[in-house]
Amino acid sequence: MNLFKVLDISGSALLAERQRAEVVASNMANAESTHTAEGGPYKRMHVVFGAHPMQKSGFAMTLASFNDMNAEGVRVERVVQDGAPPVRRFEPGHPDADADGYVAYPAINPVEEMVNLMGSARAYQLNASAVQSTKNMIQASIDIIKS
């Protein structure tokens, strides 16, 4: 079993959770954006995580005893737009108002986004401690040689 691959697994999760936090931050930042490059209000984004077997890294490839079993990393499969219809607010003076005086705002609930952000931060922490624990194990193996 190669412990360096274990670091890659945690690494993939750190990356995925950070991307999730980025998407959440973008949702919160654009909670009031009424027009975008594609036209219409900003659409809320979601990340979709998927488990996938880790690619062998160059270092692992060189180890003949490398055992490619089992454990899967995670990656962001895709970022999808939320299908929820925009929230319409009556603001006749607004430049983006339609003929009836309603402005379409993105359907973003800041509380929901905060909960998502907290979940992502906690998962990041957990994976960071997994990295720490794996690092300790690798260090311990190195110490066998030292003694």
Place this chain on the structure above:
Amino acid sequence: MSLFNSSQMELLTRYLDLTATRQSLVTGNIANVDTPGYRTRDIDFHGELQRALQGDGSETTEPVAREVQGLIARPDGNNVSIDRESMLLSEVQLEFSSAELLLKSEFKTLNLAINEGNGAI
């Protein structure tokens, strides 16, 4: 039984190997804590250790990862329990470091046997 490859060392090596495998599975479970539909995976640690010990050591027995039964799944089909995984994370680390210490002491004994013979002649 050879001096450099005692059964004790063999056992410790297998044990270290299995804990490392387990660490990779626990880490994989933690990585997928938010993946919809992911099922927790683990090896039967004691069963695998028994199996490794019963073999004659000529062929390496590959541990088999199985889905863990009896965990509560969330509505998205994911059944990773953070408590279970973080507890296992520290457990595996302690198991690894204790086996590592024992292996180190094996080598120390060997070293002692080599060095203490120095002035005998």
